[in-house]
Amino acid sequence: MIKPQFSFQIEAQEGRARAGDFTTPHGVLKTPVFAPVGTQATVKAMTPDQLVDLKATLVLANTYHLHLRPGEDLVKEMGGLHKFMGWPGPILTDSGGFQVFSLAENRRIDENGVTFRSHIDGSQQRLDPEISIHIQESLGADIIMAFDECADPYDKQYVHAAMLRTHRWAERCQRAKTRSDQALFGIVQGGIYDDLRQESAEYIASLDFPGNAIGGLSVGETKSEMQSTLNLVDRILPENKPRYLMGVGTPEDLVYGVSRGIDIFDCVLPTRLARHNAALMRYGERLNIVNAQFARDDAPLDRECTCYTCQNFSRAYLRHLVIAKEILAATLLSIHNLHIMISLARDIRQSIVNGKFNEFMAHFHEQVSVKERS
Amino acid sequence: MIKPQFSFQIEAQEGRARAGDFTTPHGVLKTPVFAPVGTQATVKAMTPDQLVDLKATLVLANTYHLHLRPGEDLVKEMGGLHKFMGWPGPILTDSGGFQVFSLAENRRIDENGVTFRSHIDGSQQRLDPEISIHIQESLGADIIMAFDECADPYDKQYVHAAMLRTHRWAERCQRAKTRSDQALFGIVQGGIYDDLRQESAEYIASLDFPGNAIGGLSVGETKSEMQSTLNLVDRILPENKPRYLMGVGTPEDLVYGVSRGIDIFDCVLPTRLARHNAALMRYGERLNIVNAQFARDDAPLDRECTCYTCQNFSRAYLRHLVIAKEILAATLLSIHNLHIMISLARDIRQSIVNGKFNEFMAHFHEQVSVKERS
Numbered sequence: 001m002i003k004p005q006f007s008f009q010i011e012a013q014e015g016r017a018r019a020g021d022f023t024t025p026h027g028v029l030k031t032p033v034f035a036p037v038g039t040q041a042t043v044k045a046m047t048p049d050q051l052v053d054l055k056a057t058l059v060l061a062n063t064y065h066l067h068l069r070p071g072e073d074l075v076k077e078m079g080g081l082h083k084f085m086g087w088p089g090p091i092l093t094d095s096g097g098f099q100v101f102s103l104a105e106n107r108r109i110d111e112n113g114v115t116f117r118s119h120i121d122g123s124q125q126r127l128d129p130e131i132s133i134h135i136q137e138s139l140g141a142d143i144i145m146a147f148d149e150c151a152d153p154y155d156k157q158y159v160h161a162a163m164l165r166t167h168r169w170a171e172r173c174q175r176a177k178t179r180s181d182q183a184l185f186g187i188v189q190g191g192i193y194d195d196l197r198q199e200s201a202e203y204i205a206s207l208d209f210p211g212n213a214i215g216g217l218s219v220g221e222t223k224s225e226m227q228s229t230l231n232l233v234d235r236i237l238p239e240n241k242p243r244y245l246m247g248v249g250t251p252e253d254l255v256y257g258v259s260r261g262i263d264i265f266d267c268v269l270p271t272r273l274a275r276h277n278a279a280l281m282r283y284g285e286r287l288n289i290v291n292a293q294f295a296r297d298d299a300p301l302d303r304e305c306t307c308y309t310c311q312n313f314s315r316a317y318l319r320h321l322v323i324a325k326e327i328l329a330a331t332l333l334s335i336h337n338l339h340i341m342i343s344l345a346r347d348i349r350q351s352i353v354n355g356k357f358n359e360f361m362a363h364f365h366e367q368v369s370v371k372e373r374s
Numbered sequence: 375m376i377k378p379q380f381s382f383q384i385e386a387q388e389g390r391a392r393a394g395d396f397t398t399p400h401g402v403l404k405t406p407v408f409a410p411v412g413t414q415a416t417v418k419a420m421t422p423d424q425l426v427d428l429k430a431t432l433v434l435a436n437t438y439h440l441h442l443r444p445g446e447d448l449v450k451e452m453g454g455l456h457k458f459m460g461w462p463g464p465i466l467t468d469s470g471g472f473q474v475f476s477l478a479e480n481r482r483i484d485e486n487g488v489t490f491r492s493h494i495d496g497s498q499q500r501l502d503p504e505i506s507i508h509i510q511e512s513l514g515a516d517i518i519m520a521f522d523e524c525a526d527p528y529d530k531q532y533v534h535a536a537m538l539r540t541h542r543w544a545e546r547c548q549r550a551k552t553r554s555d556q557a558l559f560g561i562v563q564g565g566i567y568d569d570l571r572q573e574s575a576e577y578i579a580s581l582d583f584p585g586n587a588i589g590g591l592s593v594g595e596t597k598s599e600m601q602s603t604l605n606l607v608d609r610i611l612p613e614n615k616p617r618y619l620m621g622v623g624t625p626e627d628l629v630y631g632v633s634r635g636i637d638i639f640d641c642v643l644p645t646r647l648a649r650h651n652a653a654l655m656r657y658g659e660r661l662n663i664v665n666a667q668f669a670r671d672d673a674p675l676d677r678e679c680t681c682y683t684c685q686n687f688s689r690a691y692l693r694h695l696v697i698a699k700e701i702l703a704a705t706l707l708s709i710h711n712l713h714i715m716i717s718l719a720r721d722i723r724q725s726i727v728n729g730k731f732n733e734f735m736a737h738f739h740e741q742v743s744v745k746e747r748s
Contacts, residue, residue, distance in 0.1 A: 041694065045701040047424075049682065070669070070694045078672050078690050086686040295444070298452050308423065312460040316452050320415065320444045327419040327701055 006183045006210055008242050012353045016234055016261040019352040022211075022242050024090040024142040025181045026082060027057070031242060031263035032352075034254065034345040035060045035092060036271065036338050040069070041085040044271045045330040046338070048086045053308065054338050055346065058143075060092045060266045061085070063135050064099035068118050068125070072138035080140035092143040092266070095132045095173075095187075098215070098247070101150050109149065111165065129172035137179050143211065143244075146173040148187040150216045153225075159191035167203050174207065185211040185244060192225045194232055201236035212237050213244040214262075218253070226253070230260040237261070251284045251344055255364050258348050258357070265345065270337030275330050277322045280337040282344065283367045289333070294319045307339035308332075380557045380584055382616050386727045390608055390635040393726040396585075396616050398464040398516040399555045400456060401431070405616060405637035406726075408628065408719040409434045409466060410645065410712050414443070415459040418645045419704040420712070422460045427682065428712050429720065432517075434466045434640045435459070437509050438473035442492050442499070446512035454514030466517040466640070469506045469547075469561075472589070472621070475524050483523065485539065503546035511553050517585065517618075520547040522561040524590045527599075533565035541577050548581065559585040559618060566599045568606055575610035586611045587618040588636075592627070600627075604634040611635075625658045625718055629738050632722050632731070639719065644711030649704050651696045654711040656718065657741045663707070668693045681713035682706075 005025050012019040020031040035058040036043045036051065043051060043059060051059065061081060066072060078084045081091055100107055100114050107116035113128025132147035147169050151162035166189045177184050186209035190196030204212055214233055217226050230245070237243055244264035245257045254265055273280055279287040279301045287294075287301065300310035301318070309318075309332040321329035351360035379399050386393040394405040409432040410417045410425065417425060417433060425433065435455060440446060452458045455465055474481055474488050481490035487502025506521035521543050525536035540563045551558050560583035564570030578586055588607055591600050604619070611617055618638035619631045628639055647654055653661040653675045661675065674684035675692070683692075683706040695703035725734035 040698045040700055041691075042698075042700050042702045045705075047682070047702065047705060048686070050421075065698075069698055070690070074670060074690065074694075077670055078688055084688070084691050084694075086691070296448060296451055308421070312422070314452055314458070316444070316448065317415070317458055317460070320448075320458075324414045324416075324443055326414055326416050327704060328416045328421065330701060331419075331421060331705070 005181050008211075008240065010240075012355070014352050014355055014357040015259065017258045017348075017352050017357045018239075018261060018263065019349045020242065020263055022263070024183070026088065026090045026142050029057055029090055029264075030346075030349060032254070032258045032345045032348050033058050033264055034341040035264065035266035036342075037062075037266055037268045038085065038087070039268070040065050041075070041081060043334075043338075044275065045327070045334045046271075048088075050331075050335060051087070051338075054335065054342050056089075056338065056342055058090045058092060058264070059087050060094065061139070061141065062099060063093050063096040063132060063139065064127075066093075066139060067096065067127075067135050068120055072135045076138040076140070082140065090143065091141040092264075093136050093139050093141040093145065094246070095136070095145040095147040096127050097132070097148045098150050100127055113147075129169045130176040133173050133176040133184075137177070137182065140182070142182060144182050144184050145213065146170045146184060146186050146209075148189060148215055150189065150219065151191060153191035153216055153219055153221050156191065156193055156196075159189070159193060160196055163189045163196055163200050167200070170204060170207055174209075183210040185209055185213045187213045187215040187246070188233055188237070189216045191216060192221050192229065194228065197229050197232050198236065201233045205237055209241070211242040211244060213246050215246045217245065218248045218267075227256060227260075230257060230262070234260040251280075251282065251340065252368060254341065254344055255348065255361055258352075259361060267341070270341050271334045274333035274337050277329070277333070279333055280340045281371075282340055283364070283371045285371050289315060289318045290322055301336055305336065305339065306343075307336050309336040309339075379555050382585075382614065384614075386729070388726050388729055388731040389633065391632045391722075391726050391731045392635060392637065393723045394616065394637055396637070398557070400462065400464045400516050403431055403464055403638075404720075404723060406628070406632045406719045406722050407432050407638055408715040409638065409640040410716075411436075411640055411642045412459065412461070413642070414439050415449070415455060417708075417712075418649065419701070419708045420645075422462075424705075424709060425461070425712075428709065428716050430463075430712065430716055432464045432466060432638070433461050434468065435513070435515065436473060437467050437470040437506060437513065438501075440467075440513060441470065441501075441509050442494055446509045450512040450514070456514065464517065465515040466638075467510050467513050467515040467519065468620070469510070469519040469521040470501050471506070471522045472524050474501055487521075503543040504550040507547050507550040507558075511551070511556065514556070516556060518556050518558050519587065520544045520558060520560050520583075522563060522589055524563065524593065525565060527565035527590055527593055527595050530565065530567055530570075533563070533567060534570055537563045537570055537574050541574070544578060544581055548583075557584040559583055559587045561587045561589040561620070562607055562611070563590045564603075565590060566595050566603065568602070571603050571606050572610065575607045579611055583615070585616040585618060587620050589620045591619065592622045592641075601630060601634075604631060604636070608634040625654075625656065625714065626742060628715065628718055629722065629735055632726075633735060641715070644715050645708045648707035648711050651703070651707070653707055654714045655745075656714055657738070657745045659745050663689060663692045664696055675710050679710065679713065680717075681710050683710040683713075
């Protein structure tokens with residue numbers, strides 16, 4: 001009997017939160033997990049070795065960017081994305097949909113797909129479900145995503161049409177897929193509308209993907225709208241398959257998402273904040289390291305943090321690096337910020353395994369309030 | 375009896391080449407050694423951990439830059455340069471002289487020192503021997519340098535005057551120095567003129583510094599002028615003290631310098647080339663990774679190289695990173711380029727210990743010729 005390349009085992013559960021093992025061809029993902037984003041086949045300012053030191057397990061890369069540059073054929077010829085970027089663990093590629101729809105005026109949607117202009121050279125490009133799957137098969141990630149349309153969450157009529165198109169496209173993605181060593185995840189859309197989200201979750205669940213994602217969140221809606229969507233979708237998506245909350249988010253979002261059965265998260269926030277000179281703290285606080293108050297501050301970013309940056313460097317040094325425009329600033333801040341998110345996901349998992357997630361969550365929210373008041 | 379904080383033992387010698395152990399308060403330097411340059415208290419695009427992985431032992435930092443930003447008082451307050459930049463091993467600071475004299479129109483020299491304008495904010499600044507030593511004592515490196523004047527090497531009258539000033543300033547530096555845990559090195563000047571170099575070497579040697587440096591090379595003179603200067607100075611400087619060839623240079627320069635009794639080298643070349651998309655090769659060749667010929671080249675920069683970059687990444691990937699303007703390009707190319715210079719110095723040392731330096735040098739020059747012909 002051939003061992004299936006993908007399987008999802010729930011090791012422990014507390015309320016709706018679960019600690020899982022998601023087996024992929026490149027290793028077992030311990031969930032909940034936070035994935036750093038490596039848009040152009042590199043997590044910005046980080047070597048793969050540094051990601052390993054952070055105990056990162058899953059890395060995301062972007063189909064849109066890699067299609068435009070260097071092109072999926074080149075990546076395939078170089079042995080696929082894992083070998084190309086030197087990342088031995090599981091990789092997830094998005095479908096390109098989110099990026100294309102972010103291009104706003106520079107794209108045109110039809111029933112079959114999307115025509116758009118490259119942000120690099122203005123050349124005309126085309127993506128549709130079949131092309132997206134073909135690109136993702138050439139890249140060779142472990143988890144690939146259905147080509148969806150992420151619409152403005154507040155325009156109901158449009159959200160509805162886009163959702164129906166996303167459903168049709170999801171089926172086309174399933175038919176287009178040929179590789180058995182990649183798991184294709186479906187994506188629930190529907191904006192902020194409960195009726196649409198319900199319809200979408202039911203429809204996507206019915207397609208029996210090996211995993212399901214929630215898209216169209218963290219795109220401008222309020223926190224309570226996001227939470228209400230997660231509550232609703234949680235009741236519909238199958239529990240025996242991994243769930244991925246796309247592009248989310250903050251420490252608070254991570255804790256909330258897990259409490260609604262989410263297993264996988266990704267976000268550019270930690271590395272993007274780093275390149276904007278901001279340190280992310282455990283309870284969501286942000287610290288702009290350029291502030292004059294840190295000029296002679298010999299404390300680390302966070303005295304309790306165990307990351308390489310906090311173990312070795314002062315706020316004064318980090319501020320100096322930023323002001324002197326040194327590359328090391330981005331690297332050291334990225335290490336810290338990624339550590340915050342990756343270790344938070346790991347700690348959450350441990351609390352579920354220990355049956356202490358509710359306690360963990362209560363303590364977390366208490367600390368968030370303390371920080372907000374201070 | 376108190377153990378002296380500095381000592382220099384010659385472990386092996388072959389011809390004029392020597393393998394030494396230079397003991398400093400922050401560890402023993404195995405010489406010959408190549409020091410990466412950390413101008414602003416960071417070797418550009420590298421973490422200290424990555425330098426440790428490269429087996430870097432000595433790091434250089436620039437007095438001029440750190441005086442202007444963040445200022446030596448801040449560095450001192452933060453516990454000194456070692457702690458500030460997270461480098462536990464030996465550090466060398468230059469005197470600021472070379473940078474100030476590079477400012478050309480923006481500085482004015484008098485017998486007492488130099489007045490100049492900051493390249494950062496145009497503010498008027500002053501450096502002289504006493505100020506330079508004071509700054510270097512605040513920074514707290516293991517090896518500090520006398521404040522010298524590095525003149526245009528071809529203007530004999532001026533070179534002569536600058537050399538005499540450098541000699542007077544060297545004595546002032548000795549008198550200004552107060553810390554016993556720093557070794558102050560004197561600097562030989564004299565441009566390309568044998569009579570001046572001889573006078574300078576004899577004078578500086580007579581001042582009995584714990585180590586001696588050769589300045590004013592690699593500033594525009596020909597290779598044979600540099601070699602002739604090294605031959606001459608080698609016969610004069612004391613053999614029982616470490617010798618430092620400032621700001622030099624290429625793999626070929628390293629091999630030649632060692633054959634003339636040089637122990638310490640530093641140069642920005644490896645990290646500067648890296649930020650200009652060039653890989654440095656063992657025999658001095660340079661490879662511009664942006665060239666289209668590397669677009670689909672799945673080979674590493676150098677198949678025989680054992681550095682992290684060559685063990686994990688293809689030329690095609692490095693080219694992609696450069697074209698996509700990813701920070702990781704600078705990091706990975708810096709790792710490779712520094713490895714080339716650091717491992718070359720280490721291999722040279724081993725060949726001296728094994729009594730095989732002449733063989734090593736013959737093979738090296740043969741390979742240089744082969745590469746130049748190909």
